[in-house]
Each structure stands twice: as structure tokens, then as C-alpha cells.
Amino acid sequence: MQIPERVPVVPVRGSVIFPTMVMPIDAGRPVSVRAIDAALNGERVVLIVSQRDKEVESPEADDxxxxxxxxxxxxxxxxPDGxxxxxxxxxxxxRVRRYEGAEGYLTAEVEPIQxxxxDEVEVxxxxREVQERFAAILKEGKYLSPDVAQYxxxxxxxxQLADYIAFHMDFKLEDKQKILEMANVAERLRRVLVLLDAELELIETQRRIQQQVKEEIDRNQREYFLREQMKVIQKELHGEEGEEEVEELRQRIEELNLPENVRKEVDRELGRLARMHPDSAEAAVIRTYLDWIVNLPWNTRTEDNLDIERAKQILDEDHYGLEKVKDRVLEYLAVRKLRYERAKRGEIPAEEVNKGPILLFVGPPGVGKTSIAKSIARALGRKYVRVSLGGVRDESDIRGHRRTYIGAMPGRIIQGLRQAGSKNPVFLLDEVDKMGQSFQGDPAAALLEVLDPAQNKEFTDHYLGVPFDLSEVLFIGTANFPQLIPAPLMDRMELIEFTSYIEQEKLEIARRFLLPRQLEENGLSKGQVHITEAALMRLITHYTREAGVRNLEREIGSxxxxAARRILEEGKKRVRITERDLEKYLGPPRYTPEAEAREPQVGVATGMYYTPVGGDIMFVEVSIMPGKGQLILTGQLGDVMKESARAALTYAKKNAERFGIELEKFEKSDIHIHVPAGAIPKEGPxxxxAISSALVSALTEVPVRHDVAMTGEITLTGRVLPIGGVREKVLGARRAGIREVILPKQNEPDLRDIPRNLQRDMTFHFVENLDQALDLALVGGLAELEARAKRAKRARARRKKTQPAAQA
Structure with a gap:
């Protein structure tokens, strides 16, 4: 018959059809139905082709x-169903020369195979051989119906014999396809013969195994039947329980109102569970998976409380100070409230309400980063979840394990949401900077999707295998050292800095929060023990040195x-602890703040330094001694600090004539710069x-003022550049008794961070170059130094004039 130029293709799964056969075919897939419709509109000819993978729902040419x-x-x-x-x-x-797609189905350009x-004798x-083998198989009586076998x-x-046997026997799809592809009849018969031989051998092996089993049963017949009866009884009981469990899971899944793509996957797993024996290992895995699905908050959320005044009150109740952080949280609430009102009026989509920044709290330990996240959750009326990322080195901790692994579980994000029971909790990612990397992946890279508002709507945990919407979660991160966080992750977060507490803030925190909490934890009532304010302040300055208040709370508890022991042993009703009692209770002071120098000294300048636990002053000492022009640096100075010392020396050499320093002095002297407390490493610009002031003082023998502290970076040309930690440095100088401070001009705005009551009795000088700094630091100022230099220069000139006359 005439074959059309292009033939519609009807894909079939798990079956191969051979020529001369008349077959009924059921087609339900759209790709097949459209192809049949196209054939009916044409020559009523179709090409029936097997799929390589029967799981593919919409096959293409490659399938x-x-x-x-x-x-x-x-x-x-x-x-009726289509x-x-x-x-x-x-x-x-x-044979298909080429497949093409056409209006939702495939067509093929074909070439008939004759x-x-x-060889006639061989065929x-x-x-005959195939007929004999086929007859031998039919004797087993369980492969084909009698009518088909007889036909x-x-x-x-x-x-036809080769084709019909291949079709009706239970051969693999690949073997049937190979027989279809063989044009040579002899080769086709030979292939069928090989497959029939393999089938006969399999039958013989099965017979042998059955005989062995029968012998084993005969040997242990009674015991075997009893055990089999017990198995059947248990199977029946468990089967009923399994049906109840599947039905219960189905009802809970119905109540969840899952997204369509998630529901499809969950229904597939539920169907697999229903077909399995309840005691099988695979059933346990599926049961655990479905348990996670039904316990996640797919549509459960809490209503946000957007009352800004209430939020402000809660934040002030829970924390003293931290004004910048509180302001940022209230700004977040204000923006969210405005968005919510606009969404109610229909001006913006509802999903826009949930969008917002990812906050990153950065600061030293103990300053309240974690606890303020709890307060934010309380103010918003949301659930609170904390996940510690410290030491996490495996990507699967964030994304979960694939279900193929033994003991697989979802990642910490999904676990946290199940723990919260809400789709929109406040989710604290603690210690983000402490994550590591290993051969198991980079967890920081896995967090990129979690913390990206544009992507986390479709976050897919490896264990769940279906997307979960994280866009309504308020993520907050905490870190001590932001420089350890990878740049792409840092870019997704808004940094909010927590500075260390000053002594006055620690005193208020101790009075308002720490002391009442420790009284309760140690079984004491409010009136039984009274610690004076002076005692608390001395406890802060002489017994603790930290940015936060954790150690302070431990010392108060001690x-x-x-005091509780004294109340019980001595029968006292009330114990009062004063400043004098601290040494009796806690021993001698552990930390003594540096004190102001007693008098101006040559070559000794007062500098200021910053640490995460607060600021303090330090003394920079410079000594000039006979030598060969070497610069000696001691006191465990870092590279940057050494460079500052070399820059100061270059500045002094450049201005030697103006300061009255003989250049020979640099060549015939060694300059030793030392910063005391040599066991402590020191670094920073x-x-x-301070180094420049001490160096110029030592070279000119003009003392440095003892009542002035200074800080600032210098350049070779004498410019003064800004530095960090001004708040802590100034408060450290004040604690040491110094009331006059030299700061870089560009750091003038930083004074806003220092409470006004602490600035009242202090004087701040802002300088742009070293000349201004030396004028303030040296006794008599720069004018007096330059005048001395001119007098010394004139004296040297007079000596040179009188020297020849004396020789004459």
C-alpha cells in the first residue's frame, strides 16, 4: 500500500508490536491522542514505536x-475522559529517518524494512529448532493461553513464527526491539532460539531450587508451617494498621492545602506506601518523609503585631542602650506597617508586604545580639527559632541529605520551621562567621539561596525534594568578625554594628537586669542583699574586662x-556589700586600668588603643643612644605599627632642621621605640x-605633655588620617584620668556616639596634620620648639665664625 510521506507517531511503553498482528491499543496521553487524530484525518496509518524509558510521560525524539x-x-x-x-x-x-514535532505530537519520515x-536450509x-524449544516451554503449562499457543x-x-513468539514470551523490551530491528529472517530465528534456550535454562534452575526448598520443608515441616502461620497472622494485623495509617496520612495531606507541584509528589509517595508491606525498610523511609511533610507549616502563620509604641516598650524593657539597633528595628516595623496598609488598599500585591532586608548583627560576645532577636520576635508576635551555625562544615546541614542515604534528614532551615510551627517566624542564624568548609561542600554557599529574597520563595531542601516558601521568614544573622563572612553572603545582609558597653551602661544593665536575675537564681529576695553603686562600678572596672556583661553577671552571682552563705551561717537578715567588701569576697582586683602619667617626660607619649572589650591608654617610649643609625622596635608590634614608626622617623628626618635636630644624630645614634606590656601583641595604624610625638620629643629633648592622650594615623608628608573605635578610646582615656584628647579632624562626627554627660569635662582637639598635633602634645608647643631650633642654629653659626680665629 501507499505509505504517506510523514507518518504520525504513537509512542508505546513496555511493549513492541510486530507486523501482521491485529492489536487493540489504549491511548490516554495527549501526544498519542493527537497523533491518532492526525492519522484519522489522513491515510489512517500510524507508526507505533517503543519508548526507551517507560517513565517518561511526554516523550521526544531522543526518548x-x-x-x-x-x-x-x-x-x-x-x-468520555478523552x-x-x-x-x-x-x-x-x-526505520525512522527523522523525527519532527508538529502541533503537540511527533511525526516521522520512514523507510519500510523488507x-x-x-539461506533456505538454515532457515x-x-x-524446527525454534518450534521444538517453544513446545518444550509450553509443556510447563503456565506461559501462554492454549488458544495462543495453538495458533x-x-x-x-x-x-511470523519468530515475531509472534517474541511478542508473546516474557522477554526484555530491549530483546524484543532487537528482534524487530532484524531484517534477516535467519538471524531473527537464531536470536529467538537463544532467548528460548535461556528461558528453558531458567525453568530448569527454578525446578532445582523448588526441589531444594521442598526437601528443606520436609526436614523441618512442622516448625516451618508454624512459623509461616505466625507470619500470615502478623501480616494480616499489620496490613490493617497500615491501611489505617495511610488513610490518616491522606486526610492530613488533604487538610494542608499543598501547592500543586508538592501535592503531586506527596500523592505519588503516599501511593507507593499504600502498595508496600508496612514492615519493609522502604516503607519506613516513605513514612518518615510523609511525616515531615504533614508536620511542616505550609500555610500556618502568625499575625504580625505592628504597634510601634508597644515594640519600643518591649525593646526598652529587655535591653538598656543599643539605641542604633532599636531604631533600626522600629524602622523595619514602620516600613512593614505602611506596606501592610497599602496592600489592604490594593496599591501593592500582598506578597510585597513580606519583603525586607536580612539583618546581620555584628559585635563582640555578650553585647546582646542573640537576646535582642528574641525581643524582636516578642515585639512582632512571631515564633522564635535559633539555629547555631558555629562549626557547621557540611552543605547538607543547610540543605539536608537526599533520601537515598541511610539516616537522611532535612537541613537545619526546614527543621527550624517545623520546630516553630509557623511559616513566618523570626529565624536567628547564630554565629554566621564560624561556618567552615570541607570536602562535603560549603555551607555558606548553600545559605546564599536561603538569604536571597528573590530566590528563597522556591527553596528546595534535598530531603523534601519539593520547594518551600521562605519569603515570609524574618532572617537575622549574628557574627563577631564580619571579615570572615564570604563577600557574596555578606552582600545579601544589612550590617548593624553592636559596640561594646561603656562602664555607665554596664552599671545600668547590672542594676536593672543582672542583679534581679541573679538574686532570683540564687534563692534570695530583693531586700536580703544590697550591693552599692560604688561596689558595682568597681566590680566593672577592676574585676571584669569585656565588651558585654557575661563575666559581670558571673561575678555578681559569685x-x-x-552573701547567701553568710545569711545562713551567721543568721543575718540583710547583707550590704560595699566597695571595700569586694576584695574580701572576690580577692584582689584582676584588672587595673592604666593611670595618667605623673609629669611630662622626654620621649614618652600617651596613646590610646581599642579592643573588643573596651579602650585604654598606653605609653609609647622612645630612647636615643649612641649607635649606627638603627631603628629598634620592641613590644610585640605588628607590621602596620612598625610601618607607622618608620613613617614617623622619616617625618622627623625631613623636618630635622626646622625642629633643631642635627642630621649627624640620626647617623650616629640608635633609636629604640618600645610599647610596654611586651607580652601582648599590638597592631594597628x-x-x-603618639609614636611621632615621642620620637620628636626624644630627638629634641622637649617633654611630651602627660595630661594629653592622642590617636591617629600618619603619612610620610605629615597628614593625619581617621581611625576607628573613637568611642571606646576616649572613654578609656577618661577612665585613666585624662581630660584632654587629640583626634583626627575626620573623626569629629564620631563624638556623637559618646554620651554628652561624659563629654562635659573633657577637651577635644581635632588635627589635620602632625604640626598641629605636635603643637598640642609638646610642652611649650611647636612655636617654642622652632624658636629653640633657630637659637641653636644661630649659636652653631657663631661657633663656626669664632673657630678659625681661635686656630690662628
């Missing part, structure tokens, strides 16, 4: 074999425990002014 069967559509009936039932008659093998008879011999045995065409 199909290149050889199929051409067939005529004899009858066709459409069902599926099609048709009767086809296959009439030829066909049978090649082969006859193979024909095949009566076939006289070798080609005091209260000793901010000691530049």
Missing part, C-alpha cells in the same frame, strides 16, 4: 527507538552566693601620632 511498526487503524472509539481505544493492523517494519529470507533448520504452533512462515 524513542529508531525502528517501529507501521499499522492501519481499523476501528477507533473515544472515551482517552482513545483503537484496533490496529501492523503491516510492516519501518524481510531478507537468508528451515532454525524453524503459534500452526504458523508456517518462519518470519558575690550573691557568698592609630598609634602614629
Amino acid at each position: 524513542l527507538y529508531s525502528v517501529g511498526t507501521l499499522a492501519n487503524i481499523l476501528r477507533m472509539r473515544k472515551n 482517552s482513545v481505544q483503537m484496533l490496529v493492523q501492523a503491516f510492516a517494519r519501518a 524481510d531478507v529470507p537468508g 528451515r533448520a532454525l524453524f 503459534i504452533q500452526k504458523l508456517e512462515d518462519p518470519s 558575690l550573691l552566693r557568698k 592609630s598609634a602614629g601620632i
Whole structure:
């Protein structure tokens, strides 16, 4: 018959159809239904081709074999659900030259394959052998129905015999496809013969195994039957329990109102569970998976409380100070409230309300980063979840393990949401800077998707395998050292800095929060122990040195425990702890703040330094001694501090004539710069002014003022550059008794961070160059130094004039 130029393709799964067969075919997939409709509108010829993978729902050209069967559509009936039932008659093998897509189905350009008879004697011999092997298989009586078997045995065409046996026997799809692709009849018969031999060998092996099993049963017949009966009883009982469990899970899944793509995956897993034995290992894995699904808050959320006044009150109740942080939190609430009101009026989409920044709290330990996140959750009326990322080195801690692994679990993000029971909690990612990397992946990279508002709406945990919406979660991170956080992750977060507490803030925190809490924890009532304000202040300055208040709370607890012991042993009703009692209870002071120098000294300048636990002063000492022009640096100075010392020396050499310093002095002297407390490493550029002042003082023998502290970075040309930690440095100088401070001009705005009551009795000088700094630091000022230099220069000139006369 005439074959059309392009033939519609009907893909089939798990089956191969051979020529001369008349077969009913059920088609339900759109790609097949459209192809059948196209064939009916044309020559009623279709190409039936097997899929390589039967799981593929919408096959394309690469998913199909290149050889199929051409067939005529004899009858066709459409069902109400859109599926099609048709009767086809296959009439030829066909090789596909090219597949093409057309309006939702595939068409093929085909070339019919004609049978090649082969050697007649060989074909006859193979024909007989195949008939004998097929008859031997039929004797087993369980492979084919009698009608089909009788029909095949009566076939006289070798080609048809090979095709029909291949179709009706339980061969693999790949073997059937190979037989379809063989044009040579002899080769086809030989292939079928090999497969029949393999089947006979398998039958013989099964018979042997059955015989062995029968012998084993005969040996232990009674015990075996009893055990089998017990198994059947247990199976029946567990089967009922399994059905109840599946039905319960199905009801809970219905109540969740899951997204369509999630529901499809969950229904598939639930169907697998229903078909499995409840005691199988695979059933346990699926049961655990579905348990996670039904316990996640897919649509459960808390209503936000956007009352800004209430939030301000809660933040002030829980924390003293931290004004910048509180302001930022209230700004967040204000923006969210405005968005909510606009969404109610229909001006913006509802999902826009949830958008907001990812906050990163950065600061030293103990300053309240974690606890203020709790207060934010309380102010918003949201659930609170904390996940510690310190030491996390495996990507699966964030994204979870794939279910193929033994003991697989979801990642910490999904675990936290299940713990919260809400879709929009305040989620604290603690210690973000402490994450590591290993061969198991980079957890910081896995966090990129979690913390990106544009991506986290479709966050997919490896264990769940379906997307979960994280866009409503308020993520807050904490870190001590932001420089340890990878740049791409840092870019997704808004940094809010927590500075260390000053003594006055620590005193208020101790009075308002720490002391009442420790009284309660140590079984004391409010009136039983009284610690004076002076005692608390001395406890802060002489017994603790920290940015936060954790150690201070421990020391208060220690005091209260000793007071509790006195109350019980001595029968006291009330214990009062004063400043004098601290040494009796806690021993001698552990830390003594540096004190102001007693008098101006040559070569000794007062600098200021910053640490995460607060600021203090330090003395920079310079000594000039006979030598060969070497610069000696001691006191465990870092590279940057050493560079500041070299820059100061260059500045002094450059201005030697102006300062009255003889250049020979640099060549014939060694300059030793030392910063005391040699066991403590020191680093940073901010000691530049102090080093320069001490160096010029030592070279000119003009003392440095003892009542002035200074800080600032210097350049070779004498410019003074800004530095950090001004608040802590100034308060450290004030604690040491110094009331006059030299600072870089560009740091003038930083004074706003210092409480006004602490600035009242202090004097601040802002300088732009070293000349201004030296004028303030040296006794008599720069004018007096330069005048001395001029007098010394004139004296040297007079000596030179009188020297020849004396020689004459």
C-alpha cells in the first residue's frame, strides 16, 4: 500500500508490536491522542514505536527507538475522559529517518524494512529448532493461553513464527526491539532460539531450587508451617494498621492545602506506601518523609503585631542602650506597617508586604545580639527559632541529605520551621562567621539561596525534594568578625554594628537586669542583699574586662552566693556589700586600668588603643643612644605599627632642621621605640601620632605633655588620617584620668556616639596634620620648639665664625 510521506507517531511503553498482528491499543496521553487524530484525518496509518524509558510521560525524539511498526487503524472509539481505544493492523517494519514535532505530537519520515529470507536450509533448520524449544516451554503449562499457543504452533512462515513468539514470551523490551530491528529472517530465528534456550535454562534452575526448598520443608515441616502461620497472622494485623495509617496520612495531606507541584509528589509517595508491606525498610523511609511533610507549616502563620509604641516598650524593657539597633528595628516595623496598609488598599500585591532586608548583627560576645532577636520576635508576635551555625562544615546541614542515604534528614532551615510551627517566624542564624568548609561542600554557599529574597520563595531542601516558601521568614544573622563572612553572603545582609558597653551602661544593665536575675537564681529576695553603686562600678572596672556583661553577671552571682552563705551561717537578715567588701569576697582586683602619667617626660607619649572589650591608654617610649643609625622596635608590634614608626622617623628626618635636630644624630645614634606590656601583641595604624610625638620629643629633648592622650594615623608628608573605635578610646582615656584628647579632624562626627554627660569635662582637639598635633602634645608647643631650633642654629653659626680665629 501507499505509505504517506510523514507518518504520525504513537509512542508505546513496555511493549513492541510486530507486523501482521491485529492489536487493540489504549491511548490516554495527549501526544498519542493527537497523533491518532492526525492519522484519522489522513491515510489512517500510524507508526507505533517503543519508548526507551517507560517513565517518561511526554516523550521526544531522543526518548524513542529508531525502528517501529507501521499499522492501519481499523476501528477507533473515544472515551468520555478523552482517552482513545483503537484496533490496529501492523503491516510492516519501518526505520525512522527523522523525527519532527508538529502541533503537540511527533511525526516521522520512514523507510519500510523488507524481510531478507537468508539461506533456505538454515532457515528451515532454525524453524524446527525454534518450534521444538517453544513446545518444550509450553509443556510447563503456565506461559501462554492454549488458544495462543495453538495458533503459534500452526504458523508456517518462519518470519511470523519468530515475531509472534517474541511478542508473546516474557522477554526484555530491549530483546524484543532487537528482534524487530532484524531484517534477516535467519538471524531473527537464531536470536529467538537463544532467548528460548535461556528461558528453558531458567525453568530448569527454578525446578532445582523448588526441589531444594521442598526437601528443606520436609526436614523441618512442622516448625516451618508454624512459623509461616505466625507470619500470615502478623501480616494480616499489620496490613490493617497500615491501611489505617495511610488513610490518616491522606486526610492530613488533604487538610494542608499543598501547592500543586508538592501535592503531586506527596500523592505519588503516599501511593507507593499504600502498595508496600508496612514492615519493609522502604516503607519506613516513605513514612518518615510523609511525616515531615504533614508536620511542616505550609500555610500556618502568625499575625504580625505592628504597634510601634508597644515594640519600643518591649525593646526598652529587655535591653538598656543599643539605641542604633532599636531604631533600626522600629524602622523595619514602620516600613512593614505602611506596606501592610497599602496592600489592604490594593496599591501593592500582598506578597510585597513580606519583603525586607536580612539583618546581620555584628559585635563582640555578650553585647546582646542573640537576646535582642528574641525581643524582636516578642515585639512582632512571631515564633522564635535559633539555629547555631558555629562549626557547621557540611552543605547538607543547610540543605539536608537526599533520601537515598541511610539516616537522611532535612537541613537545619526546614527543621527550624517545623520546630516553630509557623511559616513566618523570626529565624536567628547564630554565629554566621564560624561556618567552615570541607570536602562535603560549603555551607555558606548553600545559605546564599536561603538569604536571597528573590530566590528563597522556591527553596528546595534535598530531603523534601519539593520547594518551600521562605519569603515570609524574618532572617537575622549574628557574627563577631564580619571579615570572615564570604563577600557574596555578606552582600545579601544589612550590617548593624553592636559596640561594646561603656562602664555607665554596664552599671545600668547590672542594676536593672543582672542583679534581679541573679538574686532570683540564687534563692534570695530583693531586700536580703544590697550591693552599692560604688561596689558595682568597681566590680566593672577592676574585676571584669569585656565588651558585654557575661563575666559581670558571673561575678555578681559569685558575690550573691557568698552573701547567701553568710545569711545562713551567721543568721543575718540583710547583707550590704560595699566597695571595700569586694576584695574580701572576690580577692584582689584582676584588672587595673592604666593611670595618667605623673609629669611630662622626654620621649614618652600617651596613646590610646581599642579592643573588643573596651579602650585604654598606653605609653609609647622612645630612647636615643649612641649607635649606627638603627631603628629598634620592641613590644610585640605588628607590621602596620612598625610601618607607622618608620613613617614617623622619616617625618622627623625631613623636618630635622626646622625642629633643631642635627642630621649627624640620626647617623650616629640608635633609636629604640618600645610599647610596654611586651607580652601582648599590638597592631594597628592609630598609634602614629603618639609614636611621632615621642620620637620628636626624644630627638629634641622637649617633654611630651602627660595630661594629653592622642590617636591617629600618619603619612610620610605629615597628614593625619581617621581611625576607628573613637568611642571606646576616649572613654578609656577618661577612665585613666585624662581630660584632654587629640583626634583626627575626620573623626569629629564620631563624638556623637559618646554620651554628652561624659563629654562635659573633657577637651577635644581635632588635627589635620602632625604640626598641629605636635603643637598640642609638646610642652611649650611647636612655636617654642622652632624658636629653640633657630637659637641653636644661630649659636652653631657663631661657633663656626669664632673657630678659625681661635686656630690662628
